[in-house]
Amino acid sequence: MHTAAVVGTGLIGTSIALALTGRGVTAHLIDHDPDSVRIAAARGAGTPEPPAAPVDIAVIAVPPSLIARTIADQQKAELARVYTDVASVKSLVHAECLALGCDTTTLVGGHPLAGRERSGPLAARADLFQDHHWVLTPTPETGEHALNRALELVSLCNAVPVLLDPPDHDRAVALVSHLPHLMASLTAARLLDGEDYAVRLAGRGMRDVTRVAAGDAALWADILAANAAALAPLLARLSTDLETAADALARLAGDDPEPQHDALADLSDVLRRGIGGRARIAPSYGGAAARPPTVLSVAVGGRHQELRRLLDDVGEARLDLEDMVLPDAPASPDGSVGLVVAPDVAHPLTEALRSRGWAVR
Structure with a gap:
């Protein structure tokens, strides 16, 4: 992928453009609001100039009720070779595209499951989609080239692709x-x-x-x-x-x-x-599949005072425990405590405890 167009420079559209630009893709920014385009361009998301030739992919990042009409208009203008969108609803959008006579062989429905409570290009982040699910909803008429291009888009944004039928999505x-x-x-x-x-x-x-x-x-x-x-x-x-x-x-x-x-x-x-x-969802939100927790083994010698000191040090590190496994024989001299933590907490907590003199495995 060398070129892209992003139609709609809100939070999602500008974040996609930032991610693509950061990976060396030339992103063209399009929006009915010129100020939004100017802000997105000033943030380094791409160029406000229209492309001189059809781009590799166009990302339609407008509200769901405007998606189908926007795709129809941009296909008529030959903006891109492949089109995708970011709407969080897929069945209705696909039906509307069919009703408008859109070329669905070059169209792949998409929905990145990431966002923020803020909106607009100022809230955009290049890493917004990092490790988050990005659903693609190809239909029987979707061309192989179009699907591969959409998968490349997801990869460039460092997201995790998931393929679903529109109703299932x-x-x-x-x-x-x-x-x-x-x-x-x-x-x-x-x-x-x-x-x-x-x-x-x-x-x-x-x-x-x-x-x-x-x-x-x-x-x-x-x-x-x-x-x-x-x-x-x-x-x-x-x-x-x-x-x-x-x-x-x-x-x-x-x-x-x-x-x-x-x-x-x-x-x-x-x-x-x-x-x-x-209990069916991951303990911490990251978008990717839930990973099992990590257990850190810390020798406390079975002494109550040492266990208390360990918990105080965990508290000082400001890192959360998911659970704790106490030794079967608390009085044993080599008793160890199991600290159950989320995978992304394991390394910083290990380093914090070792810096305080604990032996951590």
Whole structure:
């Protein structure tokens, strides 16, 4: 790949252009907003000049409702030899492209699963897609050359390619992206009704849960509407669980002790299923497949004081433990403790503990 065009210089489009430019690809920036193009170009994402000949690939990074029309227009203008997009909804976009008569042999649907709560070219980063999944949704009419070019794009952005059919993609992102975003927004909206003193008490938990709610409302309304068919059934099932939890809490707030026992069981069941679901995803978000944790073995000699000192040193390193395995015989002189950590924590924690005199394996 030598040349590319990025149509839409928002967060995703500019981040792609930055990644490509950093790998030696000439990126041409196109947007209806000239200021957005100027900012992206000033950040080194590419050139605002139109290409003199069709580029190797055009990345369409506009809202889902504009994707098909933009592809049709750019194909008519012969902008590129291959086209892909970054919309988080694939079935509707593909159907609209067919309806507009787009050449789908040169088209590969795409969706990089990365982003930030901020939008626009100023928020863009060349490493935004590092080790994150990037779904490609080729259809039976997609040409081999087009798919290979899209795979090259994913590789140049240091992402992890995943091939899915468009309907499978839409059901997946409804579950792991669109539903969580909607729930974050609904939760954050409750803060508008809270007293000032309550809002000031909000800590990391509330900030983590509501982080994505800061995203562009118009863009997300467009996304959710485009994937309504996959999202609506999930929301209906979630509503049933919310009704179960609300009913259980209402009974627990009552005075009759008999219904309270059943209500506590219902509430516990909802929470247990949440624990089970959470266990199915990686302990830390990185986009790539979940990697097993690393166990560091640290000799503490079985002494309580040494174990306490070890935990103090871990705390000083400001690195999180996933779990801890204590020795079978605490009193044994060569007792070792197993520190279970995420793979990316293993090296810095090892170095930090060794610098404090611990023998770490």
